[in-house]
Amino acid sequence: xxxxxxxxFSSFSPADRRLSALYRHLEGSSSIAAMDSIAxxxxxxxxxxxxxxxxxxxxxxxxPILGVTVAYNKDQSPVKxxxxxxxxxxxxxxxxxxxxxxxxxxxxxxDNSRVKEYLPIVGLADFNKLSAKLILGxxxxxxxxxxxxxxxxxxxxxxLRVGAEFLAxxxxxxxxxxxxxxWGNHPKVFGFxxxxxxxxxxxxxxxxxxxxxxxxxxxxSAPSGAIVLLHACAHxxxxxxxxxxxxxxxxxxxxxxxxxxFFDSAYQGFASGNLDADAQxxxxxxxxxxxxxxxxxxxxxxxxxxxxxxxxxIVCRTADVAGRVExxxxxxIRPMYSNPPLHxxxxxxxxxxxxxxxxxxxxxxxxxxxxxxxxxxxLFDALCSRGTPGDxxxxxxxxxxxxxxxxxxxxxxxxxxxxxxxxxxxxxxSMAGLSSKTVPHLADxxxxxxxxxx
Amino acid sequence: MxxxxxxxxxxxxxxxxxxxxxxxxxxVTDGGLSMRWYRMMWCRWWLHGGGICLMMSEAWSEIQSxxxxxxxxxxxxxxxxxxxxxxxxxxxxxxxxxxxxxxxSMNVAVKVSRFNDxxxxxxxPILGVSEAFRADTHEMKxxxxxxxxxxxxxxxxxxxxxxKAETLMxDRGENKEYLPIEGLDAFNKATAExxxxxxxxxxxxxxxxxxxxxxxxxxLRLAAVLIExxxxxxxxxxxxxxWGNHKNIFNDAxxxxxxxxxxxxxxxxxxFDGMIADIKAAPEGxFVLLHGCAHxxxxxxxxxxxxxxxxxxxQEKNHxxFFDVAYQGFASGSLDEDASSVRLFAARGMELLxxxxxxxxxxxxxxxxxxxxxxxxxxxxxxxVKSxxxxxARPMYSNPPIHxxxxxxxxxxxxxxxxxxxxEMELMAGRIKSVRKKLYDSLSAxxxxxxDxxxxxxxxxxxxxxxxxxxxSDNMTNKWHVYMTKDGRISLAGLSSAKCEYLADAIIDxxxxxx
Numbered sequence: 001x002x003x004x005x006x007x008x009f010s011s012f013s014p015a016d017r018r019l020s021a022l023y024r025h026l027e028g029s030s031s032i033a034a035m036d037s038i039a040x041x042x043x044x045x046x047x048x049x050x051x052x053x054x055x056x057x058x059x060x061x062x063x064p065i066l067g068v069t070v071a072y073n074k075d076q077s078p079v080k081x082x083x084x085x086x087x088x089x090x091x092x093x094x095x096x097x098x099x100x101x102x103x104x105x106x107x108x109x110x111d112n113s114r115v116k117e118y119l120p121i122v123g124l125a126d127f128n129k130l131s132a133k134l135i136l137g138x139x140x141x142x143x144x145x146x147x148x149x150x151x152x153x154x155x156x157x158x159x160l161r162v163g164a165e166f167l168a169x170x171x172x173x174x175x176x177x178x179x180x181x182x183w184g185n186h187p188k189v190f191g192f193x194x195x196x197x198x199x200x201x202x203x204x205x206x207x208x209x210x211x212x213x214x215x216x217x218x219x220x221s222a223p224s225g226a227i228v229l230l231h232a233c234a235h236x237x238x239x240x241x242x243x244x245x246x247x248x249x250x251x252x253x254x255x256x257x258x259x260x261x262f263f264d265s266a267y268q269g270f271a272s273g274n275l276d277a278d279a280q281x282x283x284x285x286x287x288x289x290x291x292x293x294x295x296x297x298x299x300x301x302x303x304x305x306x307x308x309x310x311x312x313x314i315v316c317r318t319a320d321v322a323g324r325v326e327x328x329x330x331x332x333i334r335p336m337y338s339n340p341p342l343h344x345x346x347x348x349x350x351x352x353x354x355x356x357x358x359x360x361x362x363x364x365x366x367x368x369x370x371x372x373x374x375x376x377x378x379l380f381d382a383l384c385s386r387g388t389p390g391d392x393x394x395x396x397x398x399x400x401x402x403x404x405x406x407x408x409x410x411x412x413x414x415x416x417x418x419x420x421x422x423x424x425x426x427x428x429x430s431m432a433g434l435s436s437k438t439v440p441h442l443a444d445x446x447x448x449x450x451x452x453x454x
Numbered sequence: 455m456x457x458x459x460x461x462x463x464x465x466x467x468x469x470x471x472x473x474x475x476x477x478x479x480x481x482v483t484d485g486g487l488s489m490r491w492y493r494m495m496w497c498r499w500w501l502h503g504g505g506i507c508l509m510m511s512e513a514w515s516e517i518q519s520x521x522x523x524x525x526x527x528x529x530x531x532x533x534x535x536x537x538x539x540x541x542x543x544x545x546x547x548x549x550x551x552x553x554x555x556x557x558x559s560m561n562v563a564v565k566v567s568r569f570n571d572x573x574x575x576x577x578x579p580i581l582g583v584s585e586a587f588r589a590d591t592h593e594m595k596x597x598x599x600x601x602x603x604x605x606x607x608x609x610x611x612x613x614x615x616x617x618k619a620e621t622l623m624x625d626r627g628e629n630k631e632y633l634p635i636e637g638l639d640a641f642n643k644a645t646a647e648x649x650x651x652x653x654x655x656x657x658x659x660x661x662x663x664x665x666x667x668x669x670x671x672x673x674l675r676l677a678a679v680l681i682e683x684x685x686x687x688x689x690x691x692x693x694x695x696x697w698g699n700h701k702n703i704f705n706d707a708x709x710x711x712x713x714x715x716x717x718x719x720x721x722x723x724x725x726f727d728g729m730i731a732d733i734k735a736a737p738e739g740x741f742v743l744l745h746g747c748a749h750x751x752x753x754x755x756x757x758x759x760x761x762x763x764x765x766x767x768x769q770e771k772n773h774x775x776f777f778d779v780a781y782q783g784f785a786s787g788s789l790d791e792d793a794s795s796v797r798l799f800a801a802r803g804m805e806l807l808x809x810x811x812x813x814x815x816x817x818x819x820x821x822x823x824x825x826x827x828x829x830x831x832x833x834x835x836x837x838x839v840k841s842x843x844x845x846x847a848r849p850m851y852s853n854p855p856i857h858x859x860x861x862x863x864x865x866x867x868x869x870x871x872x873x874x875x876x877x878e879m880e881l882m883a884g885r886i887k888s889v890r891k892k893l894y895d896s897l898s899a900x901x902x903x904x905x906d907x908x909x910x911x912x913x914x915x916x917x918x919x920x921x922x923x924x925x926x927s928d929n930m931t932n933k934w935h936v937y938m939t940k941d942g943r944i945s946l947a948g949l950s951s952a953k954c955e956y957l958a959d960a961i962i963d964x965x966x967x968x969x
Contacts (some may be wrong), residue, residue, distance in 0.1 A: 017948075102627070291569070321570060325569050
């Protein structure tokens with residue numbers, strides 16, 4: 001009888017394993033479809049007589065954000081407008097590949113000395129160093145003291161997931177507080193990584209601004225050491241950011257309670273048009289000497305959406321800790337995808353390390369940010385000129401790619417049905433998907449939706 | 455709080471001077487750790503067998519909280535794993551500033567990292583080999599560690615069709631928009647057709663759920679999560695030995711696994727009876743992980759008759775076959791031949807899982823391109839399964855990277871490029887076969903012991919299981935600067951004809967002189 005190895009889980013009884021799997025499903029999953037799907041776990045598989053071992057697998061719903069594009073693509077109307085996913089569009093409504101990106105790609109593809117060997121588990125070294133500098137500042141003491149570990153990950157999502165898995169394994173507090181509302185994918189990313197998700201007040205529908213008191217109260221009553229997700233700038237979906245003074249208060253409160261900051265930085269440079277300004281929230285935390293996590297994405301600011309480029313940085317107290325943390329991050333990554341993809345990271349590294357290309361990038365970035373600010377103004381003006389009931393000034397006060405219109409899901413459904421406007425049901429619109437030509441159509445749709453409800 | 459503070463004093467005093475760091479002054483920089491610190495100090499003192507002081511009610515109710523016990527557990531776990539370094543770091547003077555010992559005010563300068571208890575993880579056993587190789591300065595060094603193809607000049611190789619595809623893509627000026635969660639549609643179609651053949655019933659009947667994944671690893675991981683979710687309690691049977699990362703993938707996905715016999719050291723071949731017996735003995739409805747071709751690490755594949763028997767047993771026990779296909783085209787040089795095991799199972803109408811990788815056969819290692827394919831008994835089931843695979847990918851990385859997918863789609867979709875690819879693949883597989891022959895010839899010529907080295911010729915694919923044990927493998931590295939994995943696996947892809955004799959010397963020395 002052979003004594004082969006078995007996994008740590010093999011010794012539990014099948015019943016135990018099913019129970020614990022069921023428990024995890026209920027904990028981690030928010031969709032009803034998922035709960036339905038575990039109702040009939042098979043005891044024996046059979047693919048005989050047309051029966052499938054997958055008979056109990058129900059169809060999952062479309063992702064609420066990415067599903068908007070799916071629905072948009074199906075629509076045949078000539079006036080359809082996709083304001084769902086946050087992908088930048090030009091004034092002509094076309095996707096944009098930055099000139100500096102094309103140049104970098106040209107250089108890379110034409111360089112015959114380049115190879116496609118596996119990257120190290122932590123990714124492209126140059127890319128990692130440059131990314132840390134970008135978000136923390138080139139003169140950051142944390143970098144100079146070697147206290148930062150940076151690993152290349154699959155854009156923002158991948159960086160958040162790897163960070164969350166790491167915390168679930170190695171950090172003593174397994175609760176993460178996320179703002180209410182937040183990006184739809186956040187709860188799933190953290191939940192499936194094994195963290196329990198709670199929320200703190202953030203958006204105030206009455207003012208369409210920040211519920212600062214609520215935020216302070218909720219973070220103030222969080223258990224010491226809890227993890228707190230912070231949007232570094234251009235909060236998604238509301239576009240509402242704390243002021244610098246408010247950020248300082250948040251920092252003091254969090255440090256006094258040893259709350260662990262986990263920044264999601266998906267719009268550096270895209271919010272205000274200035275890379276350093278958009279990194280201030282992160283930097284005030286790092287500069288006080290404390291620890292934090294930062295997930296960076298290059299999807300929007302470098303337009304590298306589909307290349308999946310991002311980085312997770314963990315700022316630690318000491319270089320020694322940073323080294324050990326990095327070694328454990330590798331254990332998270334290896335069984336997930338082994339090592340990250342080369343192409344996008346190479347493009348980023350090429351641009352960041354070349355002074356001219358970097359300059360060129362900042363100019364193109366500012367142009368994108370400015371166009372969005374212009375769209376905000378135009379939409380606001382259009383609604384004012386139509387006399388649409390309500391205060392629409394939040395459109396120009398909010399920052400970044402998205403506007404939280406304040407429209408409810410019924411109004412959104414109406415706009416989709418009657419005006420072929422595609423957006424997420426929470427009332428979020430991507431300003432990046434608007435152009436001067438399409439603003440009137442959107443304004444008409446909002447006007448009709450609001451008057452209809454009245 | 456004051457209660458705990460004074461309690462802490464007592465504890466610290468009893469345990470000796472080195473624990474003296476009683477209170478700490480905490481600035482607004484990072485407060486709040488003091489409570490945890492006090493708890494930890496109390497526990498550490500308690501663990502050292504010191505006397506237990508009276509606990510006042512506040513401390514007592516804290517102790518009754520689950521959270522407190524969890525942190526104790528973590529502390530004990532951390533302590534039991536720690537070497538000396540962490541212990542001393544924790545108590546190191548520069549991390550604790552002892553000042554006045556007042557009640558735990560928020561005025562404590564805690565410089566201790568909250569990640570302080572984390573231990574240094576060991577390097578990856580496979581990828582770590584290349585790191586060690588790079589650090590070696592010896593002129594005769596040879597990297598036979600990771601399975602990445604090298605030319606005769608031992609240079610990495612970017613296929614010419616890949617360069618052509620990339621140039622085409624650049625010229626077309628394609629955008630970089632997000633792919634759908636399931637990946638590039640053109641890639642998904644191409645990859646399924648490559649695997650099954652375009653005219654295969656499973657494709658014609660739309661019974662395959664194909665989702666682009668992050669090369670082989672990522673595709674295996676998606677499947678593993680699906681198994682954990684929809685087949686809770688079901689085991690995956692993996693070969694003994696298998697690729698080192700398989701276990702990690704299933705462990706992280708919380709899928710139980712056990713091994714089936716595979717490699718027979720006596721014959722340096724397949725322990726077929728053992729394999730069949732173990733598959734039969736497994737609980738009904740288990741998943742059986744099979745290497746489609748070019749078994750990693752042994753290079754030993756079942757014959758087609760043996761595949762039939764394996765399929766028989768799997769059907770008998772209602773098991774679900776789960777193929778890892780990382781070398782299609784790379785093993786024999788023929789894409790169709792290398793897919794025959796998968797097609798044999800599909801032809802029986804079985805439902806199966808197949809993870810694919812384009813790392814080796816298209817040399818796209820760093821682009822992370824692969825796919826998970828799930829063959830279902832109906833197209834409806836395939837659609838449902840695909841939707842659930844998407845739900846797994848979305849919170850992991852949202853959608854997969856475009857670059858590698860486009861390269862594959864362009865190569866496979868363009869008849870000229872496709873034919874050129876097949877030629878390049880034959881060249882790569884051919885070079886490997888020829889170094890196998892050269893190594894065998896060198897070993898046979900130099901070794902007088904009469905040992906049968908023919909297993910080198912019989913094994914197939916990138917790897918050879920030399921039969922060397924850990925000590926012998928260490929000797930290969932330490933004495934001969936030959937880098938390989940500790941299980942005795944060498945990558946023929948990293949061997950040149952020019953180095954065969956040197957390698958033969960190293961193997962003979964390690965085999966005969968080290969035990």
